[in-house]
Amino acid sequence: MTDFADSPAVRRPADWNLERLERLADEHDTPLYVIDLDRVKENYARFAAAFPDADVMYAAKAHTGKAVLEAVLEVGGTIECAAWGELQRAIDAGAEPNTLQYTAVNPPDHDLDYAVDLAADAPGLTITIGATDTLDRLAERGYDGRIAIRINPGIGTGHHEKVATGADAKFGIPYEQVPEVADRVREEFDLVGLHAHAGSGVLTDGLEEHCRAISRVGEMARRVGDEHLEFVDVGGGYGVPYREEEQPLDLEKTSEMVRDAVGELDAQLKLEPGRYVVADAEVILTEVNTIKEAPDTTVVGVDASLSTMIRPAMFGSYHPMLNVSAPERGPIEATVGGPVCTSADVFAHDRPIAEPERGDVIAIGNAGSYGYELANQFHSQPKPAEVALEDGEVRVARRRETLEDVTRLER
Missing domain, CATH: 2.40.37.10 (Lyase, Ornithine Decarboxylase; Chain A, domain 1)
Structure with missing residues (x-):
């Protein structure tokens, strides 16, 4: 693992240059957001180093500012988007459209129209679906390209019930329906992966439950034939300690537990940190x-x-x-x-x-x-x-x- 000894695992307010912050407030007025792009790049690189064989995609919804997206791209990151606007902003920041992944959640017609039009010129674009209705709507638009199936693992994790998406019926195909949906996708589209996101804000002491959800994704991948998939995407949710007494996420332990939970796969592992990169x-x-x-x-x-x-x-x-x-x-x-x-x-x-x-x-x-x-x-x-x-x-x-x-x- 790359040595980030000179870069603290979490930056507290006291770790900033306070004189500089006060100058910025005076020069630019308040309230004022101050984003350290060097820190964004450090955080992404630290996370990616913990998963050297994985595709680490930045979850744009955490912060879609052009400066942040450019910083992630500069250090070799790819980008996961949850709406058409995020797709466009990623492209505006310099992302190659063929590398983007669009995770559709009850997508409005405009979103699907945009994604299908984009895929016509960028066949590497992956659309992640969480409902068979979305497959119907894509087929109506003539789309037959790359599809990942979002699984609802039935286990939610994270810092608040409003972000425990893994147990929320709004997100993903119900677990036992996935094999049948996978058969349909293989007939009508190009099934390239499985996806799940259990929740957000997970720290080291919440990894066990988080990995219990991830293990179900690995099991389902083997059940539907992981040797025929490009990737298994276990989402993001990896947290930072907001409270002073909380310890930073142990990335080495996280990497070991995530890989053990997913198990042996022929497909590539994907992760989608957002909060960890920018918080x-x-x-x-x-x-x-x-x-x-x-x-x-x-x-x-x-x-x-x-x-x-x-x-x-x-x-x-x-x-x-x-x-x-x-x-x-x-x-x-x-x-x-x-x-x-x-x-x-x-x-x-x-x-x-x-x-x-x-x-x-x-x-x-x-x-x-x-x-x-x-x-x-x-x-x-x-x-x-x-x-x-x-x-x-x-x-x-x-x-x-x-x-x-x-x-x-x-x-």
Whole structure:
């Protein structure tokens, strides 16, 4: 395995250059996303080194920013997409269309039209189906190309019930129906692989259940004839520790357990890390605007909100925080929330943080995965800017939206 001793297995907010972060907040205003593309490349390379014989595809849905996709492609990664827009953005970033994999989940007509049109000129494109309806709709469009079957293994794993896809009927062909579906695909299309995704945010102590789901995929591959498949794709879901006391994913142990779970296969192993590649490569910088003493807590108001990052409101997610302006101050327990008019707009309750003052900059860590992807315009708030760090340089990867951007489609 490649030695990444000089690259920490997880980057905490305190590991960033705090003076630089404060300068960026001053120069580019807040709230501000800061993505470290060097870290993205390190994370992808570290994961790929743990699976040297596998095809490691980056799951674009974690962060589809062009700068991130370009960084993954630069270090030899391929890209897995879950919607037509991600396919287009991957191509715009420089991906070879023949290397793309499109995982269709209840795909709208427009998505299928786009994928079929793309495959006409890029026959190497793989479409992963999770319902026989999708096969019918592809056949109606004259498609007879590469198909992977998404299996529902009946076992869900991950950090939250809303991401435990392996046990959710929405995702994949029911396990015992797969052989029959495989026969049909072989008759009408080109069956190239099997696919499953058990869930997201799996750390070392959750590997056993995760691998129990993966083992079912290996069993099904042998049952339908893995010697006739190009690949067996066990998805992603490999996590990063959001809480300070959590340990980083043990990649060496993960690699051993995943391979043991899948078992002997003639087909190539595929994996789709997303969160692992980008989560700790990005922080949100937000400015303190309000300090309010309440009977049970100190309320710290900031200019970021659930429209900046919705994960705490949507999943109850924990994100580490650091007072970048004065990390040496004594800590207080604070409730940190934004300007959106709902009690869900809170990043942390009773969180120890170096005592903030108005004007301080707070860094919210592990924001790279499903941070900007789920940003929205609630309360007519324009989306924040995103700056990218790479090879010692800083550039604006996305400009800050204006109110004109928010309203320009209205008539």
